[in-house]
Amino acid sequence: MPGFADDLGRLTPHLRRFARALVRGHSACAADDLVQETIVLASRSDLPKRGPTLAVWCFAALVGLNRARNRAPIAPAGVEGGGAPLPFMPKDILRLDALPLEFREVLLLTALAGLAYGQVADVLDIDVSIVFSRLTRARDLLVKSDHAAVGRDARVGERIRAGGGPSHLRVVK
Amino acid sequence: MHTDMAFDDADLNGLVDGRIEPARASALAESLASDPESAARIDAWRRQNDSLRTMFASVLAEPVPVRLLPVAMPPREAAKAAAPGEATPGRRLAGIVATTSVGMVLIGFALGALASVGTDGFGLMPPAARAPDVAPADARDLASRAAEAHRTYLTDASRPVEIAGVEEPKLARWFGRRLGGEVRIPDLSRHGWTLLGGRIVPGRHGAAGFLAYGNGADRLGLTVSRWAMPDDGRVTASDDDVPPLGVATWADGAFGYALTSDRGPDWLRRNLAPLRDSVRAQARATDADAASP
Numbered sequence: 389m390p391g392f393a394d395d396l397g398r399l400t401p402h403l404r405r406f407a408r409a410l411v412r413g414h415s416a417c418a419a420d421d422l423v424q425e426t427i428v429l430a431s432r433s434d435l436p437k438r439g440p441t442l443a444v445w446c447f448a449a450l451v452g453l454n455r456a457r458n459r460a461p462i463a464p465a466g467v468e469g470g471g472a473p474l475p476f477m478p479k480d481i482l483r484l485d486a487l488p489l490e491f492r493e494v495l496l497l498t499a500l501a502g503l504a505y506g507q508v509a510d511v512l513d514i515d516v517s518i519v520f521s522r523l524t525r526a527r528d529l530l531v532k533s534d535h536a537a538v539g540r541d542a543r544v545g546e547r548i549r550a551g552g553g554p555s556h557l558r559v560v561k
Numbered sequence: 562m563h564t565d566m567a568f569d570d571a572d573l574n575g576l577v578d579g580r581i582e583p584a585r586a587s588a589l590a591e592s593l594a595s596d597p598e599s600a601a602r603i604d605a606w607r608r609q610n611d612s613l614r615t616m617f618a619s620v621l622a623e624p625v626p627v628r629l630l631p632v633a634m635p636p637r638e639a640a641k642a643a644a645p646g647e648a649t650p651g652r653r654l655a656g657i658v659a660t661t662s663v664g665m666v667l668i669g670f671a672l673g674a675l676a677s678v679g680t681d682g683f684g685l686m687p688p689a690a691r692a693p694d695v696a697p698a699d700a701r702d703l704a705s706r707a708a709e710a711h712r713t714y715l716t717d718a719s720r721p722v723e724i725a726g727v728e729e730p731k732l733a734r735w736f737g738r739r740l741g742g743e744v745r746i747p748d749l750s751r752h753g754w755t756l757l758g759g760r761i762v763p764g765r766h767g768a769a770g771f772l773a774y775g776n777g778a779d780r781l782g783l784t785v786s787r788w789a790m791p792d793d794g795r796v797t798a799s800d801d802d803v804p805p806l807g808v809a810t811w812a813d814g815a816f817g818y819a820l821t822s823d824r825g826p827d828w829l830r831r832n833l834a835p836l837r838d839s840v841r842a843q844a845r846a847t848d849a850d851a852a853s854p
Contacts (some may be wrong), residue, residue: 401625408620423629424628499610500613500614500617505575520570520571524570524574527605531606531609534609
């Protein structure tokens with residue numbers, strides 16, 4: 389199946405970015421673990437694996453693995469490795485952790501991974517009308533939690549730290 | 562009629578994500594104009610989208626850790642990459658890919674830097690509208706111009722370049738002036754390619770730079786063009802030539818790049834990653850130097 393490694397290679401940075409946003413506390417290590425498991429699964433599986441099918445398949449696998457992991461005890465923090473800290477500006481920090489998982493999944497698949505609504509529905513195995521209603525809830529909730537947090541604490545960097553235990557997020561500039 | 566039209570979640574989200582028919586979008590925009598509350602909500606959603614992408618943009622550009630490289634390369638490809646009897650530089654490059662540290666081999670597949678979110682997906686395949694093997698217009702244009710430059714100039718035995726490689730600083734200044742911005746001439750000697758020189762060629766977005774590298778009788782062309790946003794890492798064969806040229810295009814920062822090789826598309830496909838990463842790393846090194854003199 390020539391081209392599979394190419395396609396998967398091209399998809400990997402997108403899977404990493406999505407995973408990074410999806411996992412609790414945006415841990416680089418936990419995110420890459422998920423991506424690695426996804427790649428291994430994709431390489432072993434016999435499904436048609438080119439193009440959009442591969443993308444949907446991989447995102448679905450990653451979402452499933454993340455759900456499974458969220459039910460398991462969380463690995464102790466502090467064993468970070470690989471992946472640079474996110475160099476974003478404080479004003480860009482969104483409280484994604486405050487979103488319930490199913491809302492986070494829909495929002496990140498749409499807005500960050502750039503999937504079409506139909507693909508998001510395929511990834512999550514839900515009807516596309518549910519995609520829309522969850523997306524609306526997710527966006528409103530995130531705006532609200534963001535505003536609430538700004539009101540509570542003017543130091544945006546601090547508020548992330550307070551929310552997620554030992555922080556590996558470094559605010560630069 | 563525009564004011565009593567009903568809009569649902571699909572419309573509101575579609576507007577923010579750019580996934581709504583233009584007619585519907587303008588009707589919605591019109592209705593928002595007279596509804597400040599909804600307009601503010603949509604505005605907040607938009608800012609949220611931007612923030613989301615900004616927040617995680619760096620992850621896309623990071624080198625992919627070795628453990629995440631496609632491990633299970635299908636045997637056929639793996640065999641091809643390591644095929645004995647293949648041109649020696651090819652094998653040498655395969656060795657480099659396998660052995661250098663992560664820092665050296667930046668397996669980055671960033672699509673047009675930060676602007677990758679949206680309809681074009683992952684550079685794999687596109688929403689149904691686009692045929693699988695059709696690259697975006699800019700990339701196609703860059704690829705065909707690069708192939709043309711390659712076959713026009715690099716077959717010229719007496720004067721393939723305007724300014725020779727030994728005058729590299731002069732060449733860099735010329736390119737910088739014509740392309741509008743600092744251009745670093747990549748050194749590919751680590752990969753066995755010596756800079757022969759370069760010249761200015763016509764591009765879709767003004768002047769483009771064309772660099773020639775040689776390895777024995779083989780030639781490698783690198784076209785640097787302003788503002789092009791090619792599809793990342795696609796290797797195509799330019800079938801007008803016998804044997805066909807291999808052409809690969811990618812975007813990095815403000816420039817689009819096209820690599821052309823008379824060793825053919827198969828060779829380029831196998832050797833693209835280290836060459837492209839080398840070009841990228843050197844272009845970025847310039848940025849870093851400029852930022853902290």
